[in-house]
Every structure is written in C-alpha cells, then in structure tokens.
Amino acid sequence: MADTPDGITDDRGTLADRYVDARAIDELTRDEARAEVERLTSRILELRDAYYGRDTVLEDDATYDALVRRLELIEHAFPELQSQDSPTQTVGGGVESTLFAPVEHAERMLSLDNVFSAEEFADWAAKVERDAGRPVRWLCELKIDGLALNLRYERGVLVSAATRGDGRVGEDVTVNARLVAGIPQRLFGGPGQPATADDLPDLVEVRGEVFIPTALFDELNALQREAGEREFANPRNAASGSLRQKAEGKSDEQLARMHDRLSRLRMLVHGIGAWPNPPVTAQSEVYGLLQGWGLPISSHVRVHASAAEAAQFIAFHGEHRHDVEHEIDGVVVKVDELALHDELGATSRAPRWAIAYKYPPEQVNTRLLDIVVSVGRTGRATPYAVMEKVRVAGSEVRQATLHNQDVVKAKGVLIGDTVVLRKAGDVIPEVLGPVVELRDGTERVFVMPTNCPECGTELRPAKEGDVDLRCPNARSCPAQVRGRVEHIGSRGALDIEGLGEIGAAALTQPDVPEEPPLRTEAGLFALTIDDLLPIEVVVRDAETGLPKLEADGTARRRSPFRRNPTAAEKKQGLEGPQPSAVALTLLDELEKAKTKPLWRLLVSLNIRHVGPVAARALADWFGSLDAIRAASLDELAAVDGVGAIIAEAVQEWFAVDWHVEIVDRWAAAGVQFATPGHAGPGAAAAAGGVLAGLTVVATGTLDGFTREGAQEAIIAAGGKAASSVSKKTDFVAAGPGAGSKLQKAEELGVRIIDAAQFAILVREGPDALRVSDPDAG
Structure with a gap:
C-alpha cells in the first residue's frame, strides 16, 4: 500500500474521501491529522461493531484493512495522537451483545498484523530474524476466513467455548459449539486413549477457527432462498451467524433449521492460549499433541527452513486458494520455536512472532448504478448489474450477470444499492446481495422490460413454466x-x-x-x-x-x-x-474456414445443445451434414454422446426454413459439409480406438487441455465423454477445482487420474496406465 497525493491506495482500490484526506501524510498539519484520526477511528469502530456484533459487512476486507493501515501511518507520524483505545491498539469488537453471557479468557486472544506483498513479508521476516539473533524455522498455515473461537478444557472436559470479543472477554457460545462437528466434549489422553488426570493439564485453552465448508455454504444459501430468507454474504458471516444463535423463543421448525446450520460448521485448531509448562518446544509439535488429544487440525500446515520457502508456500496457495474445502483469505506464518515467542513478545494487539499475509480480496463492496437487460444469441433476455468500477481478485469489474428477474428479486438488490461483489478464482463476477444498512431511500426497484431492448419484439418464455424470458425474433433480432x-x-x-x-x-x-x-x-x-x-x-x-x-x-x-x-x-x-x-x-x-472439420461447422450452426462434444460425435458417426439431416430421430439419439434431447434439437433446427437457407448459402459459397474419405454412418465406430467401450469423465483444470479439448480427446480416442459420474464410469480425470464429481468418484470407487495420466490414457489407452502404475487395477 502506498501513501500518495491521490489518497491511500493499494491494488484493490481507493478509499472513500470522506474518511481519508487526499494528501500524503507528510503534508498534513497536526490539526488535520487529528481530524482524520477521529474520522478513521469512528469508521473503523463502526465497521467492527457491524462485523463482530451484528454479522454485517458494511465495507469489504480490503477497505477495512486500508483504513486501519492509514490510521497506523498517521499515528506513526504523529505519535501523540495515538490513544490506548485506538483501533490499532485493540483487538476485534467489544462484547456489547445481551444475547450471550460474557466469558473472560484465561489468556488474551490477540489478533495478527497483516502484510500485503512479498516485499512486506520479506521485510517482516528479516526483522524477526534480526531480533531473534539467528535464523528461524517458519510454520505456515492457511488463514481460514471464519470465526475465532476459544475452547476451555479443565481436566480434559470442555467447560466453555467463547468468541474472541475484545481479546480479553468474549461471548459464551458453549451450547451451540457442542453441536459443531469435530469439537470434542472430552479430550483423549493420547491417540485413541481415554483421558486421565495425569495425561492432561488441569487447564488448557485451545484457539481455532469455526468455518463452513464451501460446498455446505452453497447448500445453506440455497435453503435460505427456498425459505424466503436473506442469503449469507459469505461463509464467514454464515459461520458467525450460525454459531451466535439463541434457541429461546424459536418454533420447532426454526430449531430444526438452527441445528441444521450448526451441523454444517467445522472447526480447525491452530494454537494454545493458557497452558502452563507445555511439554513441547515447537508450534508444530503443539499441533501433533492437539491431534493426539482428538482435536481437529489442518492438513495444510508446513514448516519451512527459510523465509524464501515460506514465500513459495504463500505464492502457491495464492494460485490454488480454491483447491481446499474452505474459504481462505491468506496465509499465517509463525515462528516455529516456542521459546522465541516469549523473546519476541507482542504489542498490545498482536504477537511479533506471527504475521498474516492477506491475498487480494475476492469479495468487495461497490455501487450498483443500474440494471440493464441484454439479449444473447439464443434470445435469452438477461439482466446484468452495471457497477462502479472496482478491483476484485486481481482484475477490474464493472458488470456482473443477474441471470433473470427472479434472481434479482431473490437477491433483494435495488438500483443505487451498495452491493457485495464476489469473484472466486476464474468464476465470473457475482453480486451476492445488498448492504441494506447503507440504504438512504434513493434506491429504486428494477422492473423487467416486456419487450426486447434491441428489436422491440414482446419477450416471452420459450415454454410454459420457464423463468427466463426470450426474444422470439430469432431470425432478425x-x-x-x-x-x-x-x-x-x-x-x-x-x-x-x-x-x-x-x-x-x-x-x-x-x-x-x-x-x-x-x-x-x-x-x-x-x-x-x-x-x-x-x-x-x-x-x-x-x-x-x-x-x-x-x-x-x-x-x-x-x-x-x-x-x-x-x-x-x-x-x-x-x-x-x-x-x-x-x-x-x-x-x-x-x-x-470453408474446409475446417465437420464438427466445427456443426458447432457454428448454433444448434441448441450441440457443443463440441456432441458435434464431434455426430461428425464422427455420420461423416456428412446430408447424412445427419437424413437420419431418423432414433438414429441420431443412438449415437454415443448424443441422446434424445440433442437428437430432437437437431431435427427441430433443420425444420426451420431460414436455418436451411444458412446451410444452402454456405454450401453455395464453397463450405464443405463432409469429412473427406469418410465411409458413411457408423464407419468410424468400426475403426475402434484406445478407449473403445470406456466411459471417461474430465473435471477441473487439466494441464495441457481445455475443458472442450479434454472431451474431444476422449471421443477421438474412441471413448465416451460423460458429463456425470456413475457406476458405469471407468475413469475420472480430475484437476484443481474438480468439486462434486471428484467426491462422487471417491464414493463409488471409480479410478481417479491426474492430468499427466489422462494424457497417457487418451494417447495409449488404459494398459499404458497399468505399466506406469503397476499397483493400479
């Protein structure tokens, strides 16, 4: 983050000028600095209260972090303006809720300082080693975007679970925490052994993060939509909102939903609070001991011998942050040696032996300027959000689809709202919902037009019951x-x-x-x-x-x-x-293009449902467009990879006169709708292939193949490129982002291969895999 004449910025945007002076800090007078400190302090405390006390996000993480950093810089330049209760000197939010009883932690729950670039991390690590007087080993772990929780065990029995609060006093959520999967009510004395008084300390506080796995978060929001309730903006809010519920006054149905939400939560522990004389010397050894007690720890923890290796860990997970089961917003790096923790000490809010490397945000707030309807090549009328330009996940975003009028209504967004925008990995930008607390009454409701904005034709559903509206003027729109x-x-x-x-x-x-x-x-x-x-x-x-x-x-x-x-x-x-x-x-x-492969010409005709895979199957089987047009519905549907729906779409397309005109005029211009040398329908199947008779599913990102390319490679090798996993599936080629298909393959015991093995499979067949992997079945 740089301090510039245009305001304090980083690669995620510029702060609102109502909180931050537009000039560099060294240009501020003392009175101007004091006024800005007051504005910043007030806003940061307001954001903390909303975030910790009401599970509401008024600003995105990047803006909050930048506000705190600006305050830190001003306080460094004008140290007399720093008070003991400044947000830079305190942790989290206060405990003002009357829903839960206060719980005092036996030892303070500190927060973490942040860095946002490789240079900042390298500077921090170098300072730590200078202060330590020797090289250190670095424990690296993923920073879970969840809710911090403190578990207190006395003689191995869970007696309380409390939120961070202000670091000294948190909220008692013990009743709900007992329903979170993975939190043991009683610790083991060792791996699989019952606890005894001699095995466990009289008192120990274990710190960790409660979160909701990404897949379960998506399911939860689907249930929220079905129930007509507001969706959660992000998994962190879902975890916090679920854990901080009260059972009193709820109906049986509401209690059932409350318990369902709690059952979706998970916890991973990452440290110790109060624990007199631990029998270990390193943070990594702490994790081994905690796991032996039956506590859940992360599998994504590594110890590195140098800061350079730790930086590689950070970079790797920045590129693969969606390959894990939960949301992360960075990496936490700790000095592994416990003795150095005491030597290095802590500030009033954060330890000097640990840092959080924050990745660029994938969720930000921006202004919804308008909702505009566009019409695509299939005639579908799609509302999309036009927003103030904002940087998210490394790119600038101005627009995001809203799918249809029902989605706009379900999300509850009004034109003029401040909205929460998310862009996860290579997924297109998505508007999650409005920040209702920031409405000022000038917002207005979106009204779906009744006519096509491009040609004026009345919009209507393609068939009864369709939610999407389409322009029926396909030929001329x-x-x-x-x-x-x-x-x-x-x-x-x-x-x-x-x-x-x-x-x-x-x-x-x-x-x-x-x-x-x-x-x-x-x-x-x-x-x-x-x-x-x-x-x-x-x-x-x-x-x-x-x-x-x-x-x-x-x-x-x-x-x-x-x-x-x-x-x-x-x-x-x-x-x-x-x-x-x-x-x-x-x-x-x-x-x-006139002589390109038949399957490409089929795709270019814009026949509904006929993408590269179906087109390749049709072209390989029939060999010419004339043969495809002459085929019966049953003959089309019988082609492996086609089926009844695509077969009907093909016949319906050729029944339209202006579609036939396209084919006739293209042919008259010299387009060749036949595969040279093809012997006729079914001839290619007789030739077989290394995957003949096998069904393969490709999912996730496979190095060396696009999504369509992987499917084409399967078909070209004589196999069936299936879109879903079943007992009949022979192989699942899975890369990063595989998701539910990978999980289904594991459940069914289908053999899973990686990108390198997939390349061998489509080139040489399954026998080559057995040679490269003798243990494979």
Whole structure:
C-alpha cells in the first residue's frame, strides 16, 4: 500500500474521501491529522461493531484493512495522537451483545498484523530474524476466513467455548459449539486413549477457527432462498451467524433449521492460549499433541527452513486458494520455536512472532448504478448489474450477470444499492446481495422490460413454466444475429481471426451503411471487400459506453475494415480507401474456414445443445451434414454422446426454413459439409480406438487441455465423454477445482487420474496406465 497525493491506495482500490484526506501524510498539519484520526477511528469502530456484533459487512476486507493501515501511518507520524483505545491498539469488537453471557479468557486472544506483498513479508521476516539473533524455522498455515473461537478444557472436559470479543472477554457460545462437528466434549489422553488426570493439564485453552465448508455454504444459501430468507454474504458471516444463535423463543421448525446450520460448521485448531509448562518446544509439535488429544487440525500446515520457502508456500496457495474445502483469505506464518515467542513478545494487539499475509480480496463492496437487460444469441433476455468500477481478485469489474428477474428479486438488490461483489478464482463476477444498512431511500426497484431492448419484439418464455424470458425474433433480432456471428468466430467453433465481438458488431449493426452486410449469418461466406469497406462504427468511451465526440459535436466514427493509402501508395497512383489488415485477414480466415472439420461447422450452426462434444460425435458417426439431416430421430439419439434431447434439437433446427437457407448459402459459397474419405454412418465406430467401450469423465483444470479439448480427446480416442459420474464410469480425470464429481468418484470407487495420466490414457489407452502404475487395477 502506498501513501500518495491521490489518497491511500493499494491494488484493490481507493478509499472513500470522506474518511481519508487526499494528501500524503507528510503534508498534513497536526490539526488535520487529528481530524482524520477521529474520522478513521469512528469508521473503523463502526465497521467492527457491524462485523463482530451484528454479522454485517458494511465495507469489504480490503477497505477495512486500508483504513486501519492509514490510521497506523498517521499515528506513526504523529505519535501523540495515538490513544490506548485506538483501533490499532485493540483487538476485534467489544462484547456489547445481551444475547450471550460474557466469558473472560484465561489468556488474551490477540489478533495478527497483516502484510500485503512479498516485499512486506520479506521485510517482516528479516526483522524477526534480526531480533531473534539467528535464523528461524517458519510454520505456515492457511488463514481460514471464519470465526475465532476459544475452547476451555479443565481436566480434559470442555467447560466453555467463547468468541474472541475484545481479546480479553468474549461471548459464551458453549451450547451451540457442542453441536459443531469435530469439537470434542472430552479430550483423549493420547491417540485413541481415554483421558486421565495425569495425561492432561488441569487447564488448557485451545484457539481455532469455526468455518463452513464451501460446498455446505452453497447448500445453506440455497435453503435460505427456498425459505424466503436473506442469503449469507459469505461463509464467514454464515459461520458467525450460525454459531451466535439463541434457541429461546424459536418454533420447532426454526430449531430444526438452527441445528441444521450448526451441523454444517467445522472447526480447525491452530494454537494454545493458557497452558502452563507445555511439554513441547515447537508450534508444530503443539499441533501433533492437539491431534493426539482428538482435536481437529489442518492438513495444510508446513514448516519451512527459510523465509524464501515460506514465500513459495504463500505464492502457491495464492494460485490454488480454491483447491481446499474452505474459504481462505491468506496465509499465517509463525515462528516455529516456542521459546522465541516469549523473546519476541507482542504489542498490545498482536504477537511479533506471527504475521498474516492477506491475498487480494475476492469479495468487495461497490455501487450498483443500474440494471440493464441484454439479449444473447439464443434470445435469452438477461439482466446484468452495471457497477462502479472496482478491483476484485486481481482484475477490474464493472458488470456482473443477474441471470433473470427472479434472481434479482431473490437477491433483494435495488438500483443505487451498495452491493457485495464476489469473484472466486476464474468464476465470473457475482453480486451476492445488498448492504441494506447503507440504504438512504434513493434506491429504486428494477422492473423487467416486456419487450426486447434491441428489436422491440414482446419477450416471452420459450415454454410454459420457464423463468427466463426470450426474444422470439430469432431470425432478425440484431442482438441474436450479432451473438451468433460472434459465436461462429469463437475458438470452440470455426476460430476465425477478426470475427470477435467488434467484428461481429460491425458486420451486423454498423452505423454506416444503413443496410448491414449481414442480416443473418447466411451471407457470411459470401462477404467481399466491397461489403467491408463502407462499414463505420461509433467510437465509444470504455468507462461510460457513451459515444466520443468530434470537435463539431458529432459522434466520432471509425472503420475497422479500411485504411487510407500510404505515401508510397499515393506515389504509385493509388487513391481512395484501402482494405485494412483486419479486412484482409478476415476474408482469408473465412476462406480457410470453408474446409475446417465437420464438427466445427456443426458447432457454428448454433444448434441448441450441440457443443463440441456432441458435434464431434455426430461428425464422427455420420461423416456428412446430408447424412445427419437424413437420419431418423432414433438414429441420431443412438449415437454415443448424443441422446434424445440433442437428437430432437437437431431435427427441430433443420425444420426451420431460414436455418436451411444458412446451410444452402454456405454450401453455395464453397463450405464443405463432409469429412473427406469418410465411409458413411457408423464407419468410424468400426475403426475402434484406445478407449473403445470406456466411459471417461474430465473435471477441473487439466494441464495441457481445455475443458472442450479434454472431451474431444476422449471421443477421438474412441471413448465416451460423460458429463456425470456413475457406476458405469471407468475413469475420472480430475484437476484443481474438480468439486462434486471428484467426491462422487471417491464414493463409488471409480479410478481417479491426474492430468499427466489422462494424457497417457487418451494417447495409449488404459494398459499404458497399468505399466506406469503397476499397483493400479
């Protein structure tokens, strides 16, 4: 984080100027610094009260951390402004709730200081080693995004469970904690042995984190939606809200739901509070002892001999933060040697022997400026959120889909709300819900339009009972034509350079000429230079979407397909507009696409449900488009990887006259809808393959393969590329992010292979796997 004239910023955004002075700290006078300290202190305490006391997130973690860091910097520059009760000197939130009795911890529960970059971590580690006077070993563990809990055991029996509170006094949640899976009511004296007075200390406090696994969090929010109740913004709020419930006054149904929520919680312990004379010398040994007592510890703990190795641990889990069962927001690094803990000591709020490395946030707050409806290539009308630009998970986000009008209603968002935005891994941005406490009455309800915003046709469901609304004007709706043309150029279809989003829009919705070159995709392969040269499009601002203006106030236009002649060309007598490199490339790519594999042409036709896998299966079996059109419904459905639904979609597509026009005009332009040398329907199956008769499921990220590429490789090897795991599945190729399919494979005992083994499987077959892994069945 840098202190700059434009405000205090990091790579996650700029703070609201109502809390932070826009100038650098060294430019502040003492009175200005005092005023900002008061503003910051007030806001931080307000955020703490909401977060710890009411399970409400008013600001995202990055903003909160930046506010605290700004306060720390000002207090460092003006030490006389630092008070003993400053948020930089205190822990967590106060215990003001009347729902739970206060519990005083036998030893303070400290918080952790944070670092946000590899440089900051290296500086901190170097200082620790200087203060220690020798190299140290570093214990690294994942920082669980949950609720800190203190378990107090007397002679091995759980007597209380309390939240962190202000570090000295927390809330008594013992009754609920007894229902959390993994928290033992009585400790063992050793692995699997009953406890005796001699085996266990008279008093020990164990600290850990209560959380809800990601999969169970998604299930819980689904139940919240079904019950018409507000969804949880994040797993941390779900854990805290579930643990801090009172049974008094609840109906039998409410009690059942309360117990269901508590049963979803888990706990992992990560340290000791009060414990006189522990019989171990290292933090890593503490974990071994705790595990022997029957307490749950994390499997993601490693001890490293150098800070450089610890930094590698941090970097690795930053890239793989979604490969574990729970949400993490960073890594905690501790000095492993317990004797150094006492030597290094602690500040009033945090130990000097531990640090939290915080990853860039995947959940932030931003303003919902509008909800706009777009129409895609299938005619589906989709509301999407237009937001103030915000940085989340390493990229800037302005828009996020809201799926349909029912989802907008279920999320409870109003235009003008401050909303919680999440972007997890490579998942598209998602609006989780509003921060209701920040509403000021100016917000307004979203109303779904009744007509297509692009062509004016009345929107309606595709069939009775559908939630999604669609524009039925499939042939002529400009948005649908544009979407289909862009799809044709995509990598999964014909992979045509120059036919992306900009090229498709220019061909179907130019500002000049009035009559676009493509009214439908039927004319795509008949395009000429003369069609491309007149095209002009309005230049729009990337931030606002509004047209950029010329000096005379008219909209600025450009042509993606033409250029002015160079000086050398003019000397040669060349006058007037010339084709741009984009135009020449597009026409050349269209010519090459005419002879691309049949399966790619099938995908480019935009037949519902026919993606690369089904298209490959149809092309391999029938060999030509004529054979596919001539096939009966049963013959289509019998193809492995097709089935009844896709078969019906294929026949329905060819029953539409303007669809047939596309095929006829493409063929007239030279598109080859047949696989050269194919012997006819079923011939490819007779040829077999190394995976003939085998069913393989590919899930997660497999190095060396895209999602479609993995499925294509299975089919090309003669196997069946299934989308779900069953007893009939022979192999599951699983990479990071595999999720429920991996879990299902483990339950059914299906053999699981990694990316390297998958590459061998599709190339050489299952026998090659047995050679590389003799123990495999």
